[in-house]
Amino acid sequence: MYVLHGTIRKRIETMRIRLKIDWKALTQLPGSKDLSSKKILILDSALRIISEKGLHQLSIAELSRESGISKPLILYHYPTLDSIIEELFFFSGKMARYFIEKNLNREASFETKVMQMIKSLFEWTLYNKEVSEFFILMFHSGTKNPQMQKILKEILQTAHDLWERIFLESMRYKSLEELRIHINGLQSMITGSLIIMISTNRTQDANDLLTEIRLNAEALLGVELPVFELN
Amino acid sequence: MYVLHGTIRKRIETMRIRLKIDWKALTQLPGSKDLSSKKILILDSALRIISEKGLHQLSIAELSRESGISKPLILYHYPTLDSIIEELFFFSGKMARYFIEKNLNREASFETKVMQMIKSLFEWTLYNKEVSEFFILMFHSGTKNPQMQKILKEILQTAHDLWERIFLESMRYKSLEELRIHINGLQSMITGSLIIMISTNRTQDANDLLTEIRLNAEALLGVELPVFELN
Numbered sequence: 393m394y395v396l397h398g399t400i401r402k403r404i405e406t407m408r409i410r411l412k413i414d415w416k417a418l419t420q421l422p423g424s425k426d427l428s429s430k431k432i433l434i435l436d437s438a439l440r441i442i443s444e445k446g447l448h449q450l451s452i453a454e455l456s457r458e459s460g461i462s463k464p465l466i467l468y469h470y471p472t473l474d475s476i477i478e479e480l481f482f483f484s485g486k487m488a489r490y491f492i493e494k495n496l497n498r499e500a501s502f503e504t505k506v507m508q509m510i511k512s513l514f515e516w517t518l519y520n521k522e523v524s525e526f527f528i529l530m531f532h533s534g535t536k537n538p539q540m541q542k543i544l545k546e547i548l549q550t551a552h553d554l555w556e557r558i559f560l561e562s563m564r565y566k567s568l569e570e571l572r573i574h575i576n577g578l579q580s581m582i583t584g585s586l587i588i589m590i591s592t593n594r595t596q597d598a599n600d601l602l603t604e605i606r607l608n609a610e611a612l613l614g615v616e617l618p619v620f621e622l623n
Numbered sequence: 624m625y626v627l628h629g630t631i632r633k634r635i636e637t638m639r640i641r642l643k644i645d646w647k648a649l650t651q652l653p654g655s656k657d658l659s660s661k662k663i664l665i666l667d668s669a670l671r672i673i674s675e676k677g678l679h680q681l682s683i684a685e686l687s688r689e690s691g692i693s694k695p696l697i698l699y700h701y702p703t704l705d706s707i708i709e710e711l712f713f714f715s716g717k718m719a720r721y722f723i724e725k726n727l728n729r730e731a732s733f734e735t736k737v738m739q740m741i742k743s744l745f746e747w748t749l750y751n752k753e754v755s756e757f758f759i760l761m762f763h764s765g766t767k768n769p770q771m772q773k774i775l776k777e778i779l780q781t782a783h784d785l786w787e788r789i790f791l792e793s794m795r796y797k798s799l800e801e802l803r804i805h806i807n808g809l810q811s812m813i814t815g816s817l818i819i820m821i822s823t824n825r826t827q828d829a830n831d832l833l834t835e836i837r838l839n840a841e842a843l844l845g846v847e848l849p850v851f852e853l854n
Contacts, residue, residue: 573838
């Protein structure tokens with residue numbers, strides 16, 4: 393009876409996360425792919441295990457316990473653990489993009505859009521701490537696994553493209569070279585700041601870090617940016 | 624005979640890395656600690672295993688195979704795997720500092736010292752790729768393990784202090800607030816850029832990335848910086 397109780401409890405907790413991450417919406421995004429409800433449950437459980445116990449604790453047996461799906465059925469959907477991690481990483485990237493684009497007002501000024509992007513990246517990192525931690529791990533996986541590296545490059549390119557659109561729409565750039573340098577500087581600075589924030593557990597100072605990024609971005613871009621606070 | 628041959632081969636390769644990393648010099652640094660030759664061999668072997676096979680392959684048995692030291696003797700020096708990883712992380716931080724300080728000319732101008740720091744951080748990352756990859760993993764460990772987080776904070780603080788000295792010596796800062804914002808922006812940007820470079824395997828573009836950092840640092844600090852090429 394205890395085991396059954398444990399399984400039900402885990403199912404409920406898994407559902408809680410399933411409600412938090414809107415997987416169905418993610419499958420609808422351009423360039424995304426369809427996911428069966430079983431696959432969603434597997435990915436969700438994998439994220440939970442990695443987040444709570446670490447990547448080295450992820451196994452088909454553990455996934456079966458966490459999701460309530462039999463081992464053969466998990467292996468039917470995903471033949472290897474690596475294929476699960478890759479799919480999870482692919483959708484984490486989609487999640488981040490979905491969140492950031494949703495918070496971007498296309499009618500706003502250049503300065504406002506820059507701050508909306510920065511604020512969204514901070515809020516995404518804070519609200520999805522377990523996914524952000526997983527992301528840092530994927531930066532490491534990129535050094536070892538060509539498939540993860542490919543997904544990582546795509547995610548960084550997606551963020552780069554979003555920035556590029558904002559920069560191009562502002563009509564203030566004299567050359568594509570200048571634009572690329574500004575975007576890469578901004579993207580590196582924000583990435584580094586968020587990784588340092590998460591890894592040193594400075595999330596309580598997030599508003600101070602956002603202010604620092606704003607002041608530095610002002611110097612980098614030569615503009616005055618509006619003051620934003622995290623929600 | 625094959626096993627013996629394998630052991631000798633590994634010993635020789637281990638010695639190669641031992642020559643590359645000057646562990647003895649690291650133990651002499653201020654705030655460092657002493658290391659017996661057995662401990663050096665254990666740490667060196669651990670770094671090799673993590674670098675070649677991944678952190679999840681690190682075990683006392685594997686360490687014993689790699690180093691040629693018996694399991695009981697490894698456990699006598701380091702009672703847990705975590706204590707080995709922590710010590711390795713501690714010394715990786717020392718290594719980086721040693722390398723960077725060695726390349727810093729205290730008599731040079733502010734602009735030259737800024738570029739010497741940036742160039743050293745790039746070269747350190749490129750020349751010690753296995754340690755850099757281990758560092759990214761430690762950023763992830765910081766989110767899980769308070770002891771790793773403590774070491775990570777100390778390493779970031781050490782880098783911050785080095786920057787602070789360079790900035791203070793320049794006598795150009797009106798407030799400590801402004802100084803802190805500039806240092807954090809620069810540190811985030813360089814950290815992010817190096818992590819992206821390593822994880823997406825863009826090491827062949829390192830000189831282009833260095834140029835981007837230089838141009839962005841110029842905007843950030845409001846100075847003109849000298850052109851440096853990586854060795």
